[in-house]
Amino acid sequence: MAWIVKPSGTMQIERRSEPYLTEAMRRELEAETLPRYPTKQAATLPALHMVQHAEGWLPFQAIEEIAEFLDLDASEVYDTATFYEEFFLEPKGRYLIQICESIACELCGYVDLKSKLCRKFDITNCETTDDGKFTLQMVECLGMCDDAPAVLINGKMYRKVTWEQIEGVLDALPDDPNEFDAPGIHPAQE
Numbered sequence: 110m111a112w113i114v115k116p117s118g119t120m121q122i123e124r125r126s127e128p129y130l131t132e133a134m135r136r137e138l139e140a141e142t143l144p145r146y147p148t149k150q151a152a153t154l155p156a157l158h159m160v161q162h163a164e165g166w167l168p169f170q171a172i173e174e175i176a177e178f179l180d181l182d183a184s185e186v187y188d189t190a191t192f193y194e195e196f197f198l199e200p201k202g203r204y205l206i207q208i209c210e211s212i213a214c215e216l217c218g219y220v221d222l223k224s225k226l227c228r229k230f231d232i233t234n235c236e237t238t239d240d241g242k243f244t245l246q247m248v249e250c251l252g253m254c255d256d257a258p259a260v261l262i263n264g265k266m267y268r269k270v271t272w273e274q275i276e277g278v279l280d281a282l283p284d285d286p287n288e289f290d291a292p293g294i295h296p297a298q299e
């Protein structure tokens with residue numbers, strides 16, 4: 110769980126005129142999502158996913174809009190969004206690099222991968238490079254323990270990763286992530 114302390118009393122919330130939770134999203138939530146749940150509150154996660162899928166992250170304005178739509182306090186939606194590491198409350202880079210830090214990957218060398226990557230891009234966990242290209246996120250088991258260490262790049266899984274391999278992949282990534290053939294599972298290194 111991520112506890113985030115912010116100066117809430119004086120915090121400025123950036124706003125734009127058009128809503129993040131669009132009319133189309135509201136209609137879809139009403140028609141397809143809400144009927145599946147016993148309470149409106151239970152649709153918080155689908156609503157958060159919907160906006161994050163469209164925007165890449167969750168601005169505070171979106172949190173407020175979701176709260177208003179679901180008859181909740183913004184603090185309740187914010188609590189939910191900060192509980193899960195899958196949700197981003199700040200814009201992330203064009204490429205999200207997720208390194209598993211659970212036990213099998215620890216035994217197989219994720220620490221070395223992480224420290225080399227942090228040095229190369231001058232970032233640490235949950236930070237984004239100055240050019241907005243890469244965000245690093247350390248995550249729990251990716252389900253690839255047999256082929257540890259495992260790294261996800263924009264949803265594409267790399268297994269039995271070595272630093273030389275992953276550095277080559279990162280160096281070759283196009284500027285436009287739409288040109289990257291994720292998601293999928295990359296063949297494991299032998």
Ligand code: FES
Nearest residue numbers: 209211214251253
């Ligand atoms: S421990 Fe890393 S994939 Fe399972």
